[in-house]
Structure formats: structure tokens, C-alpha cells
Amino acid sequence: MSEGMNKIPVTILTGFLGAGKTTLLNRMLRDVRSNNTAVIINEFGETGIDGKFVEQTKEEIIEINNGCICCNVRGDLIKILKDMLVRVHKEGTELKRVIIETTGLANPAPVIQTFLMDDVMRHWFQLDCVCTVTDALHLDRQLHEHAVAREQIAFADKIIINKQDLVSEENLLELQTRIQKMNPEAELFFAQDSKVPLYKLLDVFSFSLDQKLSVRPDMLEHHHHHHDDVQAFVLKDERPIDPERLNIWFSYLVQVKGESLFRYKGILHVNGQSRRVLFQGVHMLFASTADRRWGQDEIRQNELVFIGRDLDEAELRAGFAFCLGDKDKFLAGA
Numbered sequence: 001m002s003e004g005m006n007k008i009p010v011t012i013l014t015g016f017l018g019a020g021k022t023t024l025l026n027r028m029l030r031d032v033r034s035n036n037t038a039v040i041i042n043e044f045g046e047t048g049i050d051g052k053f054v055e056q057t058k059e060e061i062i063e064i065n066n067g068c069i070c071c072n073v074r075g076d077l078i079k080i081l082k083d084m085l086v087r088v089h090k091e092g093t094e095l096k097r098v099i100i101e102t103t104g105l106a107n108p109a110p111v112i113q114t115f116l117m118d119d120v121m122r123h124w125f126q127l128d129c130v131c132t133v134t135d136a137l138h139l140d141r142q143l144h145e146h147a148v149a150r151e152q153i154a155f156a157d158k159i160i161i162n163k164q165d166l167v168s169e170e171n172l173l174e175l176q177t178r179i180q181k182m183n184p185e186a187e188l189f190f191a192q193d194s195k196v197p198l199y200k201l202l203d204v205f206s207f208s209l210d211q212k213l214s215v216r217p218d219m220l221e222h223h224h225h226h227h228d229d230v231q232a233f234v235l236k237d238e239r240p241i242d243p244e245r246l247n248i249w250f251s252y253l254v255q256v257k258g259e260s261l262f263r264y265k266g267i268l269h270v271n272g273q274s275r276r277v278l279f280q281g282v283h284m285l286f287a288s289t290a291d292r293r294w295g296q297d298e299i300r301q302n303e304l305v306f307i308g309r310d311l312d313e314a315e316l317r318a319g320f321a322f323c324l325g326d327k328d329k330f331l332a333g334a
């Protein structure tokens with residue numbers, strides 16, 4: 001590609017666990033602007049569950065599950081993109097856009113660096129926008145407790161204060177003031193279900209390295225970080241789950257453990273249901289929705305992921321066993 005030719009725009013979607021990134025990604029994928037888009041999803045823990053929450057689309061979805069994108073998978077990211085370029089060239093097809101959804105626990109800086117420091121990446125790709133989605137109900141606490149939540153705000157060009165339906169007008173204005181202090185240059189949007197006009201987010205080329213360096217002069221330097229001792233557990237079982245028991249267990253779990261449960265989500269195989277059930281929540285708020293029918297040859301199974309701090313694995317497993325009819329009670333020792 002010669003200088004001056006259009007580079008492939010790259011959108012980085014970031015934001016803390018459960019903020020609304022996948023909701024935004026799904027909206028983007030329904031839009032014509034996303035034809036011939038490659039989607040790269042990185043998630044915390046070893047499960048590939050995030051990809052299952054992305055609506056079925058003809059666009060290519062690649063998951064990086066073996067680590068956090070901002071720590072040890074930058075090499076993977078570069079390799080995936082280079083392989084993709086070679087393949088697209090061989091097939092004579094076109095790659096018009098790349099969208100990367102980072103895990104809610106990622107600092108976006110190293111992902112940004114990937115596109116600035118690697119010569120091949122710089123030649124083919126151009127950062128379009130770094131968009132941070134925030135959860136208006138939980139943001140205050142997340143900013144207090146998690147350095148990555150603050151980094152995600154600092155590195156954004158566009159910040160969505162999402163879930164505006166869950167807080168008062170006054171709270172929204174407080175959040176706005178706080179975010180503007182942390183990152184005065186970013187454009188802010190208030191939204192419900194990540195509904196922001198997509199022309200404001202795609203092909204905007206709002207990413208400016210100079211601006212980022214003025215906020216964080218050390219941005220391009222090597223960096224260390226830790227995940228605040230956040231853990232992830234995956235529970236799987238092919239037996240159908242009892243929805244009433246699940247409700248009882250979860251009502252208990254969020255009341256007693258809601259503080260330490262940052263994010264949980266799963267695909268459920270529910271007794272007597274021909275459809276998959278998507279189940280997910282953030283701290284104390286959870287909901288389930290009917291999804292597509294199970295495929296004929298698809299293995300029906302429950303797959304639940306928990307992300308949080310100080311999680312009691314034995315207790316979670318006991319609760320899960322209760323929902324599968326293994327036990328009559330669900331506390332760890334019961």
C-alpha cells in the first residue's frame with residue numbers, strides 16, 4: 001500500500017466489565033458501515049463466552065482468550081491482523097474495518113501502541129477512535145477501586161455514559177463533570193443501551209496521539225499493571241438447569257455476594273426450553289433473555305462465567321450443583 005492510500009480504520013471499544021461494549025458492538029455490526037469488518041474480541045479468563053453474546057453476523061469474529069490483550073497477547077493481535085491481511089489479499093476480498101473489543105479489565109494503552117509502534121501495523125491500519133463505554137450506575141465505585149477504569153477514561157476520544165436509565169439527572173451531571181476533569185478532550189455522550197449515532201463513532205478519525213501524550217506522556221513506554229486480584233471461574237454442565245432453583249440461588253448470591261461479583265454471564269440449557277437462554281448481570285442487577293434455538297447437532301450445555309474479587313469457588317460450584325438438581329441446598333458445606 002503506498003502512502004496516501006486509505007488505511008483500514010481500527011476502532012477500539014473499551015470500558016469496564018459490563019458497561020455496554022458488546023451492546024454497542026452489536027449495534028455497529030447491524031450497520032452497513034460494518035460490511036467487511038473483522039471483529040476481534042478479547043476476554044478475561046479462558047472461556048470463549050463473549051463471542052457468543054455477539055449477534056450472528058457474516059462478519060468475521062476472532063476471539064483471543066488466552067490472556068489479557070493488554071498484557072501478553074499483543075503478539076497474538078499483531079499476528080492475527082497480519083495473517084488476515086495475507087488471507088484477504090490471497091482471496092481477493094476486502095477488509096474495510098477492524099473493531100476490537102477489549103476485556104473490561106484491560107488498559108487500552110498497549111492495544112493503542114500496537115497500531116503506533118509496529119511498522120507493518122502502521123502501514124496498513126489507522127486508529128479511527130478509542131471509544132470507552134461506562135456504566136452510569138457503577139462508574140463511581142469502579143473509578144475508586146480500579147486503576148484500569150481510570151485508564152480507560154484517560155485514553156478515550158469518545159466516552160459514552162451508558163445506562164442513563166439507571167441513575168438520576170443529577171448523578172449524570174456529576175459523572176459528566178468528573179469525567180471531563182479526567183479527560184477534557186474526549187467527546188461525551190449520554191446513552192441508554194449504548195445508543196449513540198454511529199456516524200459519531202465510525203470513520204471519525206478522532207484519535208490523536210499528541211492529545212494522548214499530553215494527558216499521559218509515558219503512554220508509549222513499557223508499562224506494568226495488575227488486575228486488582230480479579231479472578232474468573234467457568235462452570236459447565238450438559239444437564240438441564242432448573243430455572244426456579246437458579247432464581248433462588250441468584251437472588252441469594254447477588255444479595256450476599258453482589259459487591260464482589262463484578263460480572264457474570266452465561267448460556268443456559270434450561271429444562272424444557274428449546275431455545276438457549278442468555279443470562280447475565282453486573283453486581284446486583286441480572287437478567288435473562290431467550291436466544292436462538294439450539295442447533296440440531298449442537299451440544300446443549302450450561303456455561304456460566306463469574307468474574308470478581310474474593311470469589312468462593314466451592315460455594316459457586318455448590319450453587320450450580322443445586323440448580324442442576326444435585327443437591328437440596330446450595331451453601332458450600334450443605
Ligand SMILES: Nc1nc2c(ncn2[C@@H]2O[C@H](COP(=O)(O)OP(=O)(O)OP(=O)(O)O)[C@@H](O)[C@H]2O)c(=O)[nH]1
Nearest residue numbers: 016017018019020021022023104162163192193194
Ligand atoms: N439498564 C440498562 N442496561 C443496559 C444498558 N446497556 C447495556 N445494558 C445491559 O448491561 C449488561 C452488560 O452489557 P454488555 O453490552 O454485555 O456489556 P460489556 O461491556 O460488553 O460487558 P463485558 O464484555 O462482560 O465487560 C447487559 O445485560 C445489557 O443488556 C443500559 O443503557 N441500561
